[in-house]
Every structure is written in structure tokens, then in C-alpha cells.
Amino acid sequence: MNELLVPPSGFRKILIVKPSAFGDVIHGLPVLHALRERYPQAELHWVVAKSFVSVLEDHPLIHRLWVIDKDSWKKPGRIASTCSELWKLRRGLRAEKFDLVIDLQGLFRSAVIVLFTGARQRVGFENAREGAGFSYNYRVRTEAELHAVEKNLLVARFVGCCDPVEPQFPLPPRSEPPSIVKSLGPYAVIAPSAGTLVKRWPAEYFGRLASLLPIPSVIVTGPSDAALGDEVARLSGAKAFSLAGKTTLKELSALLEDARFLVTCDSGPMHLAAALGVPVFAVFGPTSPRRTGPYGKIHTILRLSLPCSPCFTRKPCPDWRCIREITPEMVFEAIEKTVNSEQ
16 A cells, blocks of 8 residues: 655645445544644545535534435436536536545445545545445555444544544534423433334334333434334333434434433434443444444443344344344343443
């Protein structure tokens, strides 16, 4: 691997390509922080998907967000408009004359965006998927079982940043939490949704757990999973309040920051809570907490040691033991043990 050519005065303009998903964008924040520390005069830009703009919107460290509507690019009926959007994106990125472009996504789509910039120094992962490595002239080697945050920080180190004593997750200013929580006193947050069905703990398990907790719970989901959140609240025996589908990402940030803890599965809110330093109790089934678990030492992973796990399947298997055999009582016991040890 060639050594990166750092200008004597440092980089003038840097682009981070990390469009999605929710948790992946959170995992890129330590790189943003490290770049600002190492190159304080540089303009930092970020390519982000439209669905996750609010994770980075109004961020004081980001000079400009480049928003892409990647989901619409997949629709055959929008070929003409997609081509127009891509051409406009290419022209805009090339005009910026970036000194350095970093691809933290490592997919074919992100690799094409990297090439759009015309930058001479383009950095990505050696094991990038979908053949994305063709667009980089610097490839950073990583290990398969490395956590996503640490994997990203290897790239930051390669471009001249110092290893942080503790990775920082700078988030944009939060908004006020929803008014309902102000009257609850101490509360927990439950996020029952996940990006794929195979990662989800059953709604009845979340509801049963909420009924066991000594403090009220606030249920949160995205708009498309509002019915799931409402079902969990119904099953809680009036111990949980549903804000499912009713919070913006900035409101979710405020809600999590004031919570005692979060209970969830492998999800975006899990990574946001970890970034905020809020204790997480996370149920893991077919995915690997070593790769994508809540980052930090204050969190608790609930996972069964099965020979088939993690299998990384995207569809539930017939018995789905890795999820269904983790009971609400097991999670409650872990929460009770942690809370008691802190008193």
C-alpha cells in the first residue's frame, strides 16, 4: 500500500462518502472528529442518503452535506431522472476539487461517487464489497471481526489522524425531548424495530419485559413500524407509552440522552444510544456484536452461544432459537443485575 501524500499545509477539502444506514452513519462520526482534530482548517463534506440527513443536519463540523436519493435510483421508471441526478452530482462534486476522498461505505454505488469527484487521492477498504476497490488508489487492510468503529478509525489513521484515546461521536445539536417524558420521572426507552425482520425480538417479549421493569418505558420506532411499537405498549400492561413513529431523529437523540437505559435489538437507535453514552441492553441473534454491537464498555449483550450463531442470515430459520430462546426474564435479570451493581 502506497503512503498517502499529505500536502505541507494539510488537506484543504475532504469528502466522506457514507450514505447509509442509520447505525453506519453513527459509526463514521469518530472519523469526522479525528479529521477535524488533525486538519482543523479543512472543509469537511459528507455524502449522505436522504433518509438519514437528520442524523447529520446542522452539524457544526460539516461544511456541506451532499444528499442523494439512492432508494429512488433503483426504480426502473425513474431512469431518466436518476441519470440527471447523477450527472448533477458528478458535476457538483468535481467542481469542489477535493484533496482527499474517503469511502467508508465500500459498495459499488459509493465507489462510483468516489470516482465522480475526480480527486487524486481516494481511500477505501481493501475488502470493499461489490468490486468497489476499483475506484481507490489507496486501500486500507482490515480484519473481518473488527468492530465497524475500529475499522473506520484504521482509515482515519491511514490519512494522518492520531489514534484517539477514546473515539468521539460528535452529534449535531439535539432538539427538546417530547413533552410526554417530562412527567414520567426516570424512564427507559424500548426500540423494538430493526432493519431486517430476522434481527427482531418478538413484540410480546418486549411487552412482557416492559411490564417487569420498575420504571415506565417509552416505545420508539420509525414511521413504518409504528404499529409494532403500539403493539408493544399494549402488551406492557400500561407500563409503557408509545411514541412509535412520532419522533424525529433529533427528538430521539434527546429522548435517549435523558433515559436510564435502552432495550433493543441490533438497530439504529442502539448505535445512537451508545454514541450518547447511554447504557444499552441489546438482544442479538444472527448478527455479530463483535462487528456491529453497541460500541463501548457500559453495554450488555444478550446472546445465546449456539454453534450456528452468528449466521448473518436475512431470513428467520424454522426454529429461530437464537432470538426466541432469549426470554424477557433473562433480559430483566441482566438489567436488574447491572442497575443493582451501580447502586
